[in-house]
Amino acid sequence: MxxxxxxxxxxxxxxxxxxxxxxxxxxxxxxxxxxxxxxxxxxxxxxxxxxxxxxxxxxxxxxxxxxxxxxxxxxxxxxxxxxxxxxxxxxxxxxxxxxxxxxxxxxxxxxxxxxxxxxxxxxxxxxxxxxxxxxxxxxxxxxxxxxxxxxxxxxxxxxxxxxxxxIGQYRQRRQDSLEGLALRMAERVRQSGRPMPLEPMSSFERRIIHMALREDPSVYTESAGEGEHRKIVIYPKR
The missing domain is CATH 3.30.300.20 (K homology (KH) domain)
Structure with missing residues (x-):
């Protein structure tokens, strides 16, 4: 080999x-x-x-x-x-x-x-x-x-x-973009102390957000909505 x-x-x-x-x-x-x-x-x-x-x-x-x-x-x-x-x-x-x-x-x-x-x-x-x-x-x-x-x-x-x-490294570019979005929105939630809903996303994109924030001790994520309107909501941990 x-x-x-x-x-x-x-x-x-x-x-x-x-x-x-x-x-x-x-x-x-x-x-x-x-x-x-x-x-x-x-x-x-x-x-x-x-x-x-x-x-x-x-x-x-x-x-x-x-x-x-x-x-x-x-x-x-x-x-x-x-x-x-x-x-x-x-x-x-x-x-x-x-x-x-x-x-x-x-x-x-x-x-x-x-x-x-x-x-x-x-x-x-x-x-x-x-x-x-x-x-x-x-x-x-x-x-x-x-x-x-x-x-x-x-x-x-x-x-x-x-x-x-x-194709065209779309997956990697989209993942990098969503991970950056997750970190920015998590910071807003920490500062405001209020939940922050994101725009509707596919299951692939929602999973990226969940994974990006799962180790963050100050926030947690949940999915809300149905079908094409399903989205992520970032909550502050109390």
Whole structure:
């Protein structure tokens, strides 16, 4: 197994540099995002070197005393999910007449072993106008496409996999923006001592607010409202 870690300005750039170092194609590699900000990304790209692993396991093929075996590489369930998700998204983009390529990256779960890794499919190679259309108003189009993809994956695998779709680093930029909003509104609540309702948000966005303030000892958050009017309210702790 060969592994390379590369930091670059974006996930796509880091992946491209790592693959170039390994001399491998994207389909042959497992890509993991170790860290990502709005300005940089650190990825680890791993590939199996079948020849080296065979020599380590069975000895040199030139040694007649060692059995000569050929191992067929079989994808694990996770690898199959990655391949299926990518294939389905590319098919959807083709039906939408969008010429793009998809880079799958795996974000390793932190903390509890019960937490699952997150698979994010980055849509790349499109212009700014197409990017804006695919994101839609407050990310609505992107969320709809993501929901459809997860339904299609469920129909083929029989289980729900939380696959995230991103384009133009929208998810990261939106998360940074919402975390900043949460901190500013929490400060207002501390100063005024009164609850502060935020604008209606999607479940994805509400979760970011909840997570941003869950360790704050002076405030707590609750969701209120129904459907598209559901929002976060920040309360002062008494």
């Amino acid at each position: 060969q592994k390379v870690e590369v930091r670059a300005a974006s996930v796509a750039e880091a992946v491209a540099q790592a693959l170039a170092q390994l001399g491998k194609d994207e389909d042959e590699a497992l890509i993991e995002v170790l860290a990502q900000t709005a300005d940089s990304a650190l990825v680890r790209v791993s590939v199996d070197d079948d020849e080296d692993e065979l020599l380590a396991e069975y000895g040199d093929d030139d040694d007649e005393e060692q059995p000569k075996r050929r191992r067929r590489r079989v994808a694990s369930t996770d690898e199959q999910t990655v391949a299926l998700a990518r294939q389905l998204l590319e098919a959807l983009l083709t039906r939408m007449n969008i010429d793009a390529f998809v880079t799958p990256v795996v974000q390793k779960a932190k903390g509890s072993d019960d937490e699952e890794d997150t698979l994010t499919l980055h849509i790349e190679g499109v212009d700014e106008e197409t990017t804006g259309l695919m994101i839609g108003r407050r990310g609505e189009t992107l969320r709809s496409l993501q929901y459809l993809l997860n339904v299609l994956i469920h129909r083929q695998t029989g289980r729900w996999s939380q696959v995230v779709i991103d």
